[in-house]
Amino acid sequence: MTTTENRTRPANGGGVLRKKVTDAIIEAALAEVAKTGYARTSMDAVARRAGVGKATLYRRWPSKQTMLAELIRDKVTEALPPMPATSALSTDLRELLVTLRDQLSHPLVTRIGTGLLAEATHDATLDDLLQNEVAAPRRAAAHAILQNAITRGELPPNLNMEMGIDLLIAPLAFRMLMLKSPIDDQYIETLTRSIEAALKASS
Amino acid sequence: MTTTENRTRPANGGGVLRKKVTDAIIEAALAEVAKTGYARTSMDAVARRAGVGKATLYRRWPSKQTMLAELIRDKVTEALPPMPATSALSTDLRELLVTLRDQLSHPLVTRIGTGLLAEATHDATLDDLLQNEVAAPRRAAAHAILQNAITRGELPPNLNMEMGIDLLIAPLAFRMLMLKSPIDDQYIETLTRSIEAALKASS
Amino acid sequence: MTTTENRTRPANGGGVLRKKVTDAIIEAALAEVAKTGYARTSMDAVARRAGVGKATLYRRWPSKQTMLAELIRDKVTEALPPMPATSALSTDLRELLVTLRDQLSHPLVTRIGTGLLAEATHDATLDDLLQNEVAAPRRAAAHAILQNAITRGELPPNLNMEMGIDLLIAPLAFRMLMLKSPIDDQYIETLTRSIEAALKASS
Amino acid sequence: MTTTENRTRPANGGGVLRKKVTDAIIEAALAEVAKTGYARTSMDAVARRAGVGKATLYRRWPSKQTMLAELIRDKVTEALPPMPATSALSTDLRELLVTLRDQLSHPLVTRIGTGLLAEATHDATLDDLLQNEVAAPRRAAAHAILQNAITRGELPPNLNMEMGIDLLIAPLAFRMLMLKSPIDDQYIETLTRSIEAALKASS
DNA sequence: TTCTAATCGAGACGGTACGTCCCGTCTTGCC
DNA sequence: GGCAAGACGGGACGTACCGTCTCGATTAGAA
Numbered sequence: 001m002t003t004t005e006n007r008t009r010p011a012n013g014g015g016v017l018r019k020k021v022t023d024a025i026i027e028a029a030l031a032e033v034a035k036t037g038y039a040r041t042s043m044d045a046v047a048r049r050a051g052v053g054k055a056t057l058y059r060r061w062p063s064k065q066t067m068l069a070e071l072i073r074d075k076v077t078e079a080l081p082p083m084p085a086t087s088a089l090s091t092d093l094r095e096l097l098v099t100l101r102d103q104l105s106h107p108l109v110t111r112i113g114t115g116l117l118a119e120a121t122h123d124a125t126l127d128d129l130l131q132n133e134v135a136a137p138r139r140a141a142a143h144a145i146l147q148n149a150i151t152r153g154e155l156p157p158n159l160n161m162e163m164g165i166d167l168l169i170a171p172l173a174f175r176m177l178m179l180k181s182p183i184d185d186q187y188i189e190t191l192t193r194s195i196e197a198a199l200k201a202s203s
Numbered sequence: 204m205t206t207t208e209n210r211t212r213p214a215n216g217g218g219v220l221r222k223k224v225t226d227a228i229i230e231a232a233l234a235e236v237a238k239t240g241y242a243r244t245s246m247d248a249v250a251r252r253a254g255v256g257k258a259t260l261y262r263r264w265p266s267k268q269t270m271l272a273e274l275i276r277d278k279v280t281e282a283l284p285p286m287p288a289t290s291a292l293s294t295d296l297r298e299l300l301v302t303l304r305d306q307l308s309h310p311l312v313t314r315i316g317t318g319l320l321a322e323a324t325h326d327a328t329l330d331d332l333l334q335n336e337v338a339a340p341r342r343a344a345a346h347a348i349l350q351n352a353i354t355r356g357e358l359p360p361n362l363n364m365e366m367g368i369d370l371l372i373a374p375l376a377f378r379m380l381m382l383k384s385p386i387d388d389q390y391i392e393t394l395t396r397s398i399e400a401a402l403k404a405s406s
Numbered sequence: 407m408t409t410t411e412n413r414t415r416p417a418n419g420g421g422v423l424r425k426k427v428t429d430a431i432i433e434a435a436l437a438e439v440a441k442t443g444y445a446r447t448s449m450d451a452v453a454r455r456a457g458v459g460k461a462t463l464y465r466r467w468p469s470k471q472t473m474l475a476e477l478i479r480d481k482v483t484e485a486l487p488p489m490p491a492t493s494a495l496s497t498d499l500r501e502l503l504v505t506l507r508d509q510l511s512h513p514l515v516t517r518i519g520t521g522l523l524a525e526a527t528h529d530a531t532l533d534d535l536l537q538n539e540v541a542a543p544r545r546a547a548a549h550a551i552l553q554n555a556i557t558r559g560e561l562p563p564n565l566n567m568e569m570g571i572d573l574l575i576a577p578l579a580f581r582m583l584m585l586k587s588p589i590d591d592q593y594i595e596t597l598t599r600s601i602e603a604a605l606k607a608s609s
Numbered sequence: 610m611t612t613t614e615n616r617t618r619p620a621n622g623g624g625v626l627r628k629k630v631t632d633a634i635i636e637a638a639l640a641e642v643a644k645t646g647y648a649r650t651s652m653d654a655v656a657r658r659a660g661v662g663k664a665t666l667y668r669r670w671p672s673k674q675t676m677l678a679e680l681i682r683d684k685v686t687e688a689l690p691p692m693p694a695t696s697a698l699s700t701d702l703r704e705l706l707v708t709l710r711d712q713l714s715h716p717l718v719t720r721i722g723t724g725l726l727a728e729a730t731h732d733a734t735l736d737d738l739l740q741n742e743v744a745a746p747r748r749a750a751a752h753a754i755l756q757n758a759i760t761r762g763e764l765p766p767n768l769n770m771e772m773g774i775d776l777l778i779a780p781l782a783f784r785m786l787m788l789k790s791p792i793d794d795q796y797i798e799t800l801t802r803s804i805e806a807a808l809k810a811s812s
Numbered sequence: 813t814t815c816t817a818a819t820c821g822a823g824a825c826g827g828t829a830c831g832t833c834c835c836g837t838c839t840t841g842c843c
Numbered sequence: 844g845g846c847a848a849g850a851c852g853g854g855a856c857g858t859a860c861c862g863t864c865t866c867g868a869t870t871a872g873a874a
Contacts, residue, residue, distance in 0.1 A: 018845070037325045039242065042834060044849095053847040058836065114321040117381065121317060122240050127383075135382070160393045166374045167397060171366070173381065174373035178320065179338070180330075190363045190405060194370065197404030198397040218823025219866070245855055256826045261857065421849025422840070443731050445648065448829055459852045464831065520727040523787065527723060528646045533789075541788070566799045569780070573803060576783035577775045584726065584782065585744070596769045600776060600807035607806030608799060625871080627819070651860055662821045667862065813874095820869065830859075838851065843844105 017060060024050045025057060029071055034107055038068060038115025065119050065126050068112055073133045075108050089149040089199075094192045096145060097172060100138070101183050104176040113177055142168045146199070159202045167195050220263060227253045228260060232274055237310055241271060241318025268322055272329050275319060276336050278311050292352040292402075297395045299348060300375060303341070304386050307379040316380055345371045349402070362405045370398050423466060430456045431463060435477055440513055444474060444521025471525055475532050478522060479539050481514050495555040495605075500598045502551060503578060506544070507589050510582040519583055548574045552605070565608045573601050626669060633659045634666060638680055643716055647677060647724025674728050674735050677721055682742045684717045698758040698808075703801045705754060706781060709747065710792050713785040722786055751777045755808070768811045776804050 028050035032041045043064055047054045061067035086092060103109065120127035142165040149155040171191060175181050231253035235244045246267055250257045264270035289295065306312065323330035345368040352358040374394060378384050434456035438447045449470055453460045467473035492498060509515065526533035548571040555561040561570075577597060581587050637659035641650045652673055656663045670676035695701065712718065729736035751774040758764040780800060784790050 016845080021846080038321060040325060043836080044834065047847090051847080053849075054835095055837080055839095055848095056846065059845080063836075111324070114317060114324060118242065118317040118321040121314070121383075122243060131382070160390070163374070163390060163393050163397065166378055167401075170373040170377035171369045174377045175369055178376065178380075179334070180324075187363070187366060190366055194366065194401035194405050198370075198401035201400030202393060202397050218821095218825090220824070221865085224825075246857085247855065250826095254826080256828090257857080258827090258859085259825065262824070266857080267855095421847095421851090423850070424839080427851075443727075445727060446731065449831080450829065453852095457852080459854085460831080461833080461853090462851060465850070469831080470829095517730070520723060520730060524647060524723040524727040527720065527789075528649060537788070566796070569796060569799050569803065572780045572784055573807075576779040577772070579787065580779035580783045581775055584786075585740075586730075593769070593772060596772055596811060600772065600811050603810030604776075604803035604807035608803050625819080627870085630820075652862080653860065656821095660821080662819095662823075663861095664822095664863080664865095665820065668819075672862080673860095815874070816872095818870090818872105820867105822866085823864105824866100825862105825864070827861080828859105829861105831856105833854105833856075835853085835855105836851105838849105840848090840850100841846105843846080 021050075021052060021056060022060060025052055025060065026071065028052075029067060030075075030108065033068065033071070033112055038112035038119075041068070041112075065116070065123055066129075069116055069126050069129050072108055072112060072116060073129060075106060076103060076134055077137075089145070089152075089154045090192060090196055092145045092148070093168070093196060094188065096141060096168060097188050097192060100169065100172050101176070101188065104173060105182075110176075110180070117177075138169060139165050149199075155199050156202060159199065164199055164202065167198055171195075224253075224255060224259060225263060228255060228263070229274060231255075232270065233278075233311065236271065236274070236315055241315035241322070244271065246270075268326055268329055271315060272319060272322075272332050275311055275315055276332055278309065279306065279337050280340075292348070292355075292357045293395060293399055295348040295351070296371070296399060297391065299344060299371060300391050300395060303372065303375050304379070304391065307376060308385075313379075313383070320380075341372060342368050352402075358402055359405060362402065367402055367405065370401055374398075427456075427458060427462060428466060431458060431466070432477060434458075435473065436481075436514065439474065439477070439518055444518035444525070447474065449473075471529055471532055474518060475522060475525075475535050478514055478518055479535055481512065482509065482540050483543075495551070495558075495560045496598060496602055498551040498554070499574070499601060500594065502547060502574060503594045503598060506575065506578050507582070507594065510579060511588075516582075516586070523583075544575060545571050555605075561605055562608060565605065570605055570608065573604055577601075630659075630661060630665060631669060634661055634669065635680065637661075638676060639717065642677065642680070642721055647721035647728075650677070650721075674725070674732055675738075678725055678735050678738050681717055681721060681725060682738060684715060685712060685743055686746075698754070698761075698763045699801060699805055701754040701757070702777070702805060703797065705750060705777060706797050706801060709778065709781050710785070710797065713782060714791075719785075719789070726786075747778060748774050758808075764808055765811060768808065773808055773811065776807055780804075 025046065029041070029046045032046050032049055036045075041064070043054055043057055047057055057067065061070065086095070104113075116126065116130060120130050143161060145168070146155060146159060146161060146164050150157050150159060172183060175183060228249065232244070232249045235249050235252055239248075244267070246257055246260055250260055260270065264273065289298070307316075319329065319333060323333050346364060348371070349358060349362060349364060349367050353360050353362060375386060378386060431452065435447070435452045438452050438455060442448075442451075447470070449460055449463055453463055463473065467476065492501070510519075522532065522536060526536050549567060551574070552561060552565060552567060552570050556563050556565060578589060581589060634655065638650070638655045641655050641658055645654075650673070652663055652666055656666055666676065670679065695704070713722075725735065725739060729739050752770060754777070755764060755768060755770060755773050759766050759768060781792060784792060
C-alpha cells in the first residue's frame with residue numbers, strides 16, 4: 001500500500017479518489033494487460049476502456065510501471081502468501097510447491113511477470129516493490145518451513161538458508177517464468193523428494 | 204546467422220552489406236544497451252552513435268527486437284556452450300555451475316536478459332531464438348552430464364531428466380536473473396553437494 | 407474553414423485545439439515558408455520553430471499540403487476579394503488590376519503560389535481549394551465588372567465572358583507567377599487601355 | 610545541350626556515356642513522370658524502370674530537377690519553336706495561338722510544367738533554363754510577329770512590346786497551366802480578334 | 813588482339829523528412 | 844476538489860527518397 005494507500009481514505013475536505021473509478025481502472029488495466037501484455041499495454045487504452053480520463057490514472061499511480069506492478073502485487077498477495085507449515089518437512093514442502101505453482105500459473109503473472117522484472121532493472125522503486133512485496137513473503141514462507149524442520153531435527157542446523165530457499169523456489173519459478181512450461185503433479189512429487197534429499201545432505 | 208547471414212556474402216557485383224558498417228553498428232548497439240537497457244535503447248541512438256543512417260540498421264534487421272535478440276544470441280553463443288564433461292559427476296557439476304555463473308554475469312545478460320525474456324512473451328520468433336539458441340545448448344550440456352553419470356552408475360537410470368536439468372540450472376539462473384544477486388564460490392560448493400544428493404535421491 | 411473549422415469550437419468539456427498554439431504554428435509555418443519555399447518546408451522545422459510537438463500539427467491538418475494550402479488560402483482570402491465596381495469600365499478595370507497586382511505581390515504568393523499549383527496537379531482537394539477559394543472570387547469580381555459594363559452599354563452583350571475574364575486576369579497573373587517580373591504603373595495603364603479595346607472589339 | 614553535351618561525344622579513351630542507356634533513361638523518366646507527376650517522381654523509380662543503376666543517372670544529370678527540366682525543354686524544343694510569320698497580323702496571331710495551345714497541351718507540360726516552375730523558385734539554374742530555353746523562344750516569336758506588323762504599318766510603332774507579348778501569350782498559358790482548362794477553336798478565334806484590337810489601341 | 817580505363821547494374825551508404833504512436837502533463841468545463 | 848475528454852511537448856518508430864559511394868562485370872577505343 002505504498003502509492004495508493006489514500007485511495008480508500010474516507011474523505012479529507014473535498015477531493016477523494018472515488019473507489020468506483022479506481023476499480024473500473026483496475027479492471028480495465030487487467031483486461032488490457034491480459035490482451036496485450038506488459039510492454040504493449042498503453043495508458044491511453046486503459047483509460048479509454050475504463051471510460052476515464054488519463055489524468056485520473058496518474059492521480060492514482062505515478063507511472064505505467066508502478067500501476068502494473070501494484071496490480072500484480074495485489075493479485076499475488078490476495079492469492080494469499082503460501083504461509084507456513086503444518087507437520088513434517090516433506091508435507092510442508094509439497095504444499096509450498098503446489099501453492100507456488102498455482103500462483104505462478106495465474107495469467108497475470110504469465111503475462112507481465114517478466115515484463116515487470118525487465119523494467120525493474122531500470123526502476124529502483126519497482127525493483128523494491130517486486131523484491132519486498134512479491135518475492136520476500138514467499139522466501140519468508142520457505143524460510144519458516146526450513147527453520148521448523150531444523151527445530152524438529154529433520155534438517156542439519158548449519159543449513160545454508162539462502163541456498164535452501166533457492167532450492168525450494170527456483171526450479172518452479174524458473175520453469176514457469178523462463179521456459180513457460182506447465183508443471184504436472186508428477187513433477188512436483190519427484191521434486192519434493194529430491195529437494196528433501198538435497199537439504200538433508202547440506203551438512 | 205538467421206537474418207544477416209548474407210552480410211558477409213562475399214560479393215555479387217553490387218550492393219553488399221559492408222562488414223565495417225555492421226561492426227560499427229553492433230558495437231554501438233552493445234554500448235547503447237549497456238548504458239540504457241533493452242527497452243530503452245533506441246534505434247536513433249544506435250544509428251547516431253554508429254555514425255550511420257537509420258535505414259542502414261533496418262537493412263540488416265527488420266526491427267529493434269530482432270537486432271537486439273541477434274546481438275545477445277551471438278554474444279552468448281560466442282561465450283561457447285559450456286560443453287560437457289570429464290570425469291565424475293561432482294566435478295562435472297561444479298564445472299557447469301561455474302561456467303553458468305560466469306556467463307550469466309556478463310553485463311549484456313544482466314542488462315537485457317530479462318528484457319528479451321519479456322519481449323519473447325509477445326514475439327514467437329524471439330522466443331524460439333532464446334529457447335533454441337540460448338537455453339537449449341545449456342540444457343543439452345546438463346543433459347550430457349546426467350547421462351554420463353547414469354552410464355557410470357552414479358545416478359539411478361530412472362532419473363527424471365527434465366527435473367534433473369532444472370535442478371542444475373534453475374538455482375543459479377533464478378538467483379542471478381531474478382534476484383540480481385551475486386554468487387560466491389561457497390554458494391556453488393554447497394549447491395554442488397546438495398544437487399548431487401538430490402539427484403541420487405531420485406529413485 | 408474546412409479542416410479546422412472546429413479549432414475555435416467554444417468548448418465541450420475537454421480537449422479543444424488551443425488558439426494560442428494554432429496561432430504559433432501558423433506564424434511559424436509562414437516564417438518557414440517565407441524562408442524555404444513550399445516544397446522545402448518541413449513539418450519538423452515548423453514544429454520546432456513553433457515550440458510544439460509534431461503531433462500537434464497533425465491534430466490540425468492531415469498533411470503538409472493541406473496545412474500550407476489552408477495557410478495561403480486564408481492569407482489570400484483575408485486580403486479580401488477585390489470586389490467589384492464603381493462607375494465606368496475603365497476605372498473598374500484599373501482598380502481590379504491594381505488590386506490583383508498587390509495581392510500577387512504578397513511574398514506568400516510569390517513563395518509558394520507555384521508550389522501549390524504544382525501540388526494541385528496531384529491533389530484534387532488542393533486543386534478544388536485553389537480553384538474555388540482563390541481563383542473563383544477573383545473571376546467573380548471580373549465577371550461583375552464585365553456584366554455591369556454590358557448593362558451600361560459599354561460592352562457588347564454577346565461578349566465571350568470566359569475569355570473576357572481571362573483577358574483581365576491572365577496578363578498580370580502570368581507575368582508575376584511565371585516570369586516573376588514586377589509590374590509598374592505604366593504597364594497597368596497601358597494594359598487597361600488595351601484590354602478595354604479588346605473587350606469592345608468582341609462583337 | 611548544357612549538362613549532357615558530352616553524351617554523344619564520339620570517344621575519349623574508353624568510357625563514353627552510351628546512347629542506348631541514355632535513351633532508356635529518358636524513356637523511363639517520361640513514363641514515370643506521366644504516371645506520377647513531377648514532385649512524386651523518384652530517381653530510384655526511374656532507374657529501376659530503365660534497368661539502370663542510379664549512378665548512371667547522376668553521371669548524366671546533376672540532380673532530379675535538372676534531368677526533368679532537360680526532358681521538358683527537349684520535348685518543347687523538338688516541338689519546334691513556333692517561329693514567326695507569314696503574311697498579315699491576324700493570321701500570324703492565329704497561327705501562334707494554335708501552336709501555343711498544341712504545345713501547352715502536351716502531357717509532359719501538363720504533368721510537370723508547374724512543378725518545374727515551382728522548383729525554379731529555389732534553383733537559379735533551373736529558372737534560367739526555363740526562362741531562356743522555354744519562354745524566350747516563344748516570346749521571340751511573338752516579338753517578331755509584332756515587329757513585322759509594325760513594319761507593315763498594321764500596329765502603331767510606339768507599341769509597348771513587353772505588354773504586347775504578354776497579351777499574346779498569357780491568356781492561353783494562364784488558362785492551360787493554371788486553370789487546366791482546354792481551349793477550343795472558337796476561343797482562339799475570339800481571342801485573336803480581341804488581341805488584335807487591343808494591340809491596335811496601344812497608342 | 814590485347815590492354816586499359818571509364819561505364820554499367822546493383823544497391824549500400826549518411827542523411828532528412830515523413831506521418832504515427834505513446835508517455836506523462838496540462839487545460840477546460842461539468843459535477 | 845475529482846472527473847471525462849483529450850490537447851500538449853517530447854521522443855521513438857519504421858519508411859521513402861535524395862545524391863554519393865562501392866563493388867565486380869562489361870565494353871570499346873588505343874596499343
